[in-house]
Amino acid sequence: MAAVAIKTGMKAGMKIGVLARRSGLPVKTLRYYEDLGLLPAIGRSEGGYRLFAEESLRRLAFIRRLKTLGLSLEEIQGCLVVHDAGDLPCGDIQIQLERQIGRIDAQIEELGQLRQELQGLLAGWQSDPAKEWDVICPNLRV
Amino acid sequence: MAAVAIKTGMKAGMKIGVLARRSGLPVKTLRYYEDLGLLPAIGRSEGGYRLFAEESLRRLAFIRRLKTLGLSLEEIQGCLVVHDAGDLPCGDIQIQLERQIGRIDAQIEELGQLRQELQGLLAGWQSDPAKEWDVICPNLRV
DNA sequence: CTAAAGTCTCCCCACGAGTGGAGAGTCATG
DNA sequence: CATGACTCTCCACTCGTGGGGAGACTTTAG
Numbered sequence A, B: 001m002a003a004v005a006i007k008t009g010m011k012a013g014m015k016i017g018v019l020a021r022r023s024g025l026p027v028k029t030l031r032y033y034e035d036l037g038l039l040p041a042i043g044r045s046e047g048g049y050r051l052f053a054e055e056s057l058r059r060l061a062f063i064r065r066l067k068t069l070g071l072s073l074e075e076i077q078g079c080l081v082v083h084d085a086g087d088l089p090c091g092d093i094q095i096q097l098e099r100q101i102g103r104i105d106a107q108i109e110e111l112g113q114l115r116q117e118l119q120g121l122l123a124g125w126q127s128d129p130a131k132e133w134d135v136i137c138p139n140l141r142v
Numbered sequence C: 001c002t003a004a005a006g007t008c009t010c011c012c013c014a015c016g017a018g019t020g021g022a023g024a025g026t027c028a029t030g
Numbered sequence D: 001c002a003t004g005a006c007t008c009t010c011c012a013c014t015c016g017t018g019g020g021g022a023g024a025c026t027t028t029a030g
Helices: A002-009 A016-023 A027-036 A055-068 A073-084 A090-123 B002-009 B016-023 B027-036 B055-068 B073-084 B090-123
Strands: none
Touching (some): A027 A055, A027 A073, A073 A090, B016 B027, B016 B055, B073 B090
16 A cells, blocks of 8 residues: 555656657657757656656646747747746746847838838839840849 | 850850859859759850850849739749740739749738727737736736 | 557758869860 | 969758668567
8 A cells, every 4th residue: 555655656757658648749849849959858667758847837838938029949948047047037038038039020121121122112113114135034133 | 266156255154153243143042043943054064064145134033023022933933834835924923923922922911900909909918917827927817 | 368559769851042172174374 | 394373073061950861689468
């Protein structure tokens, strides 16, 4: 009985397939994250199988959330390193998110300019102009 | 005299280095374009060197222009095929550019939503909240 | 004990638009 | 004719985030 209690009570760690099912991520992705150091396993089974703690689920949720916010795995890892050092990563995450807003703004700006250029071109577009010998498309004065 | 006139008058074609200098593009890029079929050479010299016509310069200007407008080489090639068939590619280019505006709009929309999500998160951000045991960053309710 | 399912490592593939280099051949100038 | 500049082909690599599969091993259920 005690042995059973110990057995069921001791979480030796999930194998990767269980973590995959519980997190909804492919096994390949979990291995990839572990290789990157993003998702440390607590160890290996006797046969060499990766073993993950419950905490890995929180970690993966965190990673996924930051990924949907547009952070790269490298940036996410930066935050996790802080967390793993025992500190609250909120400050670092804030910085990353602000930087991300900056990137987005730059991109939107760039896209807006491009859009305007395209609009301007199309505004004066003649779909069937006179053929010119020295230009591929007379609408594009290159 | 006649021979000289023929010699100077006959443009046997530029070698790739000349085209590179005159177009401002790297030799490697020109070879790459030629491999893709984007920039046909008029032939080869006896020694196997690519020879390009003057027209290649216009072609490259065209390619560059459409590239700055955000079209892929594949899309550009689509337009050039029409041109090479002897037709005016204006209609096809117009379609591509309109499609490109559509892509840009979709991207801007997506970026705007992401930006808003980030803004919302940062609006209520607490850079030094109480530590919680079951969450990596209390600002991110994952 | 056996068969199936799970897991391991290792390597290649994808995308787009090139870039870099090796080794060999060609051309132009002195 | 020699030397340097030019060009050729072929191969690998870049960046990020994994996916696919082979071949071997481990674990689990019956």
